[in-house]
Amino acid sequence: MKLILNEEKCTGCKICELICSATHRGVFNPEKAHIKITFNDIRTASEKQLKACTLCLVCMKNCPAEAISFNGKWLMVDSELCTGCGQCVDICPEGVIHMDNNEKAAVPDFCQGNPSCIEWCPHQALSKAESAA
Amino acid sequence: MSYQWEILRVNLSSGKAMREPLNRAWAEKYFGGRGLGAKYLYEELKGGVDPLSPYNKIILATGPLSGTIVPCSGKLAVISKSPATGAIVDSSIGGTFASQLKFAGYDLLIIEGRAKKPVYVNIKDDAVEIHSAGHLWGKGIGETERALHEKHGANTAVLSIGPAGENLVPFSCAGSENRQAGRGGIGSIMGSKNLKAITCSGSKDVTVPDMLRFLELIKRLMHEDVLSNTNQWVYLTGTPMIVDMSNAAGILPTRNYQDGMFEGARNINAERIQNLRPEKRACFTCALGCGNYLRFKGGGVEGPEYETLALAGSGCGIDNLEAIARFNAECDELGMDTISLGNVISFAMEMTEKGIKDFGLRFGDVATYLKMPHLVAFKEGIGQELSLGVRQLSQRYGGEEFAMQVKGLELPGYDPRGSWGMGLAYATASRGGCHMSAWPVADEAFGKVNPFTIEGKAQMVITGQHYNAIKFSLILCDFWALSLDTMSQIMSCVLNRDVPVSELEVAGERIWNMLRLFNVREGFKITDDSLPERIFKDALKSGTPAGRVLPREQFDTMLQEYYQLRGWDREGIPTPEKLAQLNV
Numbered sequence: 001m002k003l004i005l006n007e008e009k010c011t012g013c014k015i016c017e018l019i020c021s022a023t024h025r026g027v028f029n030p031e032k033a034h035i036k037i038t039f040n041d042i043r044t045a046s047e048k049q050l051k052a053c054t055l056c057l058v059c060m061k062n063c064p065a066e067a068i069s070f071n072g073k074w075l076m077v078d079s080e081l082c083t084g085c086g087q088c089v090d091i092c093p094e095g096v097i098h099m100d101n102n103e104k105a106a107v108p109d110f111c112q113g114n115p116s117c118i119e120w121c122p123h124q125a126l127s128k129a130e131s132a133a
Numbered sequence: 134m135s136y137q138w139e140i141l142r143v144n145l146s147s148g149k150a151m152r153e154p155l156n157r158a159w160a161e162k163y164f165g166g167r168g169l170g171a172k173y174l175y176e177e178l179k180g181g182v183d184p185l186s187p188y189n190k191i192i193l194a195t196g197p198l199s200g201t202i203v204p205c206s207g208k209l210a211v212i213s214k215s216p217a218t219g220a221i222v223d224s225s226i227g228g229t230f231a232s233q234l235k236f237a238g239y240d241l242l243i244i245e246g247r248a249k250k251p252v253y254v255n256i257k258d259d260a261v262e263i264h265s266a267g268h269l270w271g272k273g274i275g276e277t278e279r280a281l282h283e284k285h286g287a288n289t290a291v292l293s294i295g296p297a298g299e300n301l302v303p304f305s306c307a308g309s310e311n312r313q314a315g316r317g318g319i320g321s322i323m324g325s326k327n328l329k330a331i332t333c334s335g336s337k338d339v340t341v342p343d344m345l346r347f348l349e350l351i352k353r354l355m356h357e358d359v360l361s362n363t364n365q366w367v368y369l370t371g372t373p374m375i376v377d378m379s380n381a382a383g384i385l386p387t388r389n390y391q392d393g394m395f396e397g398a399r400n401i402n403a404e405r406i407q408n409l410r411p412e413k414r415a416c417f418t419c420a421l422g423c424g425n426y427l428r429f430k431g432g433g434v435e436g437p438e439y440e441t442l443a444l445a446g447s448g449c450g451i452d453n454l455e456a457i458a459r460f461n462a463e464c465d466e467l468g469m470d471t472i473s474l475g476n477v478i479s480f481a482m483e484m485t486e487k488g489i490k491d492f493g494l495r496f497g498d499v500a501t502y503l504k505m506p507h508l509v510a511f512k513e514g515i516g517q518e519l520s521l522g523v524r525q526l527s528q529r530y531g532g533e534e535f536a537m538q539v540k541g542l543e544l545p546g547y548d549p550r551g552s553w554g555m556g557l558a559y560a561t562a563s564r565g566g567c568h569m570s571a572w573p574v575a576d577e578a579f580g581k582v583n584p585f586t587i588e589g590k591a592q593m594v595i596t597g598q599h600y601n602a603i604k605f606s607l608i609l610c611d612f613w614a615l616s617l618d619t620m621s622q623i624m625s626c627v628l629n630r631d632v633p634v635s636e637l638e639v640a641g642e643r644i645w646n647m648l649r650l651f652n653v654r655e656g657f658k659i660t661d662d663s664l665p666e667r668i669f670k671d672a673l674k675s676g677t678p679a680g681r682v683l684p685r686e687q688f689d690t691m692l693q694e695y696y697q698l699r700g701w702d703r704e705g706i707p708t709p710e711k712l713a714q715l716n717v
Contacts, residue, residue: 011414011422012415013420014229014418015204015420018201023348026199028200028340029236031236041279042310043278043310043375051328068387120202122420122422123368125420
């Protein structure tokens with residue numbers, strides 16, 4: 001699965017980032033979101049880009065504890081195995097993996113298939129596509 | 134919870150930054166934004182302080198909703214004492230600055246003193262640094278912002294001033310992300326402190342007491358309220374929609390308020406702007422998105438908004454949309470309020486055409502008009518004089534009867550001769566000629582209430598002033614037309630206690646009295662609660678309000694009724710009983 005941004009529809013309001021951190025972490029904090037909208041120039045909100053999990057699986061392949069797995073749709077972390085080393089955070093090309101409050105990896109899981117960012121986007125700028133890794 | 138319970142105080146004279154706890158008692162009574170900022174400013178300034186001296190302060194205020202997912206809660210209130218009016222000014226600005234300040238861990242930022250040399254303040258969570266801004270001085274707002282993004286990262290919010298602020302133009306503004314804290318000369322106050330910019334980024338949490346309950350409420354409001362038909366105009370057209378409305382109602386300022394209908398209105402209306410297919414932009418956490426980003430050869434501008442189209446368009450007799458867009462872009466970059474500069478130019482045009490004083494400016498003369506932003510911002514040539522603003526210009530050269538200002542602040546785009554309640558709103562607004570305190574024009578000229586009577590208008594203005602006072606304190610954007618009941622639901626959830634509508638109403642009245650107390654201390658009198666002579670004497674010419682003035686006796690009656698309903702004395706001073714009742 002992956003997220004798709006319709007640049008034309010996106011106004012840059014960042015509600016997606018807020019609902020992501022609220023849903024997954026119970027707080028409002030874009031730094032803890034698994035989605036980011038970036039601009040070439042924030043002043044004009046031009047060239048919007050979506051940063052979200054592309055299922056490149058680089059994190060999984062590089063996890064020294066083999067704590068990250070892929071269920072065919074999204075990533076999962078075995079918190080028993082996760083040592084909190086933070087390698088996945090550093091290596092994620094999209095910058096959307098963070099450490100959670102217990103110092104374990106928090107990986108994007110597309111809200112288990114029903115991303116709240118899609119549901120909350122006021123301009124229907126986000127959608128999902130099923131895709132194999 | 135909801136608040137960060139901390140304020141950051143930066144003293145530019147000593148170069149010290151200090152964190153201190155937010156005054157909880159004040160936060161309970163004034164919430165945030167306009168109200169809390171006014172309370173802090175009132176308590177921290179002595180009366181009579183020179184607005185451009187180191188003793189003035191600038192307060193940047195977020196509110197309990199900033200940083201949350203509440204729609205349209207991305208605004209920052211900037212509160213200070215205005216050099217244009219000598220009154221309190223609160224000017225709000227969208228973008229991401231307010232949320233970044235909250236994520237950095239602060240509810241309020243207070244700037245005091247004066248740096249010896251140009252500086253900017255960089256805030257990154259707990260780390261606060263004052264850097265030299267020598268290399269940025271003289272640069273435009275966009276240029277400054279890009280340079281600081283490059284240095285501190287693209288997610289860093291930048292609030293900065295342009296040359297107009299540096300040169301202490303009394304209607305200079307501060308800008309961020311193509312938006313402005315436009316009114317009252319915020320730019321010059323920053324300039325007087327040698328403060329070029331403030332940059333801010335944060336990584337802390339903003340929390341609410343019960344996230345699930347909160348999200349449930351906001352999701353419901355999003356669908357039932359925010360994204361309902363009532364608010365759709367914000368996204369579909371934005372404020373340019375008002376051009377046609379004002380013109381149809383005969384209250385579109387035309388050639389310095391000599392007329393209320395503009396023959397070129399159809400060339401500068403929402404339809405024309407939408408035909409240019411602007412890109413839509415929203416502030417942080419705004420589900421609506423009023424911004425129209427227009428590109429033109431060699432540049433672009435977020436806008437022009439209605440006020441610019443009115444004051445710098447029809448007001449100057451100009452119906453060339455591209456010229457207005459370019460004028461707008463230049464004002465944004467140089468850091469000037471388009472409402473005030475539009476008024477200044479149209480005043481100078483009338484002075485010239487009437488032969489009172491030749492400024493070399495004529496209605497509809499695009500070429501000369503486009504030279505003005507630069508000349509005024511740098512105080513070059515006639516810009517030196519125009520930079521005085523309408524009131525001072527008229528005091529020096531005459532034309533006071535058509536100097537369209539109240540308390541020194543130039544009027545926005547709704548002619549009160551065709552909306553009598555709006556006249557009272559202008560006359561009594563704490564920051565002078567201001568459309569952000571109450572907007573009775575919605576019910577009068579644009580609604581079903583008779584605009585040409587004073588009956589019921591005092592109460593209408595009071596209700597509007599209280600509503601906006603609380604709304605801009607929470608802090609929510611003007612463009613979400615939500616009810617007090619909806620505000621009450623949100624605040625009850627955010628503060629985890631019952632916050633009834635009645636409490637919000639009382640708080641609105643308390644905030645309004647606070648603003649009034651500030652101005653009373655500065656020596657403002659009943660004679661300052663007035664309107665330009667033209668409104669009382671020169672009849673409008675076109676459409677429904679043709680032949681109308683707002684008769685002075687009627688205005689005076691309305692003003693006395695307003696004072697009485699407010700529990701103020703006949704001179705407009707809040708009585709001790711009223712202040713005690715409100716627990717100001």
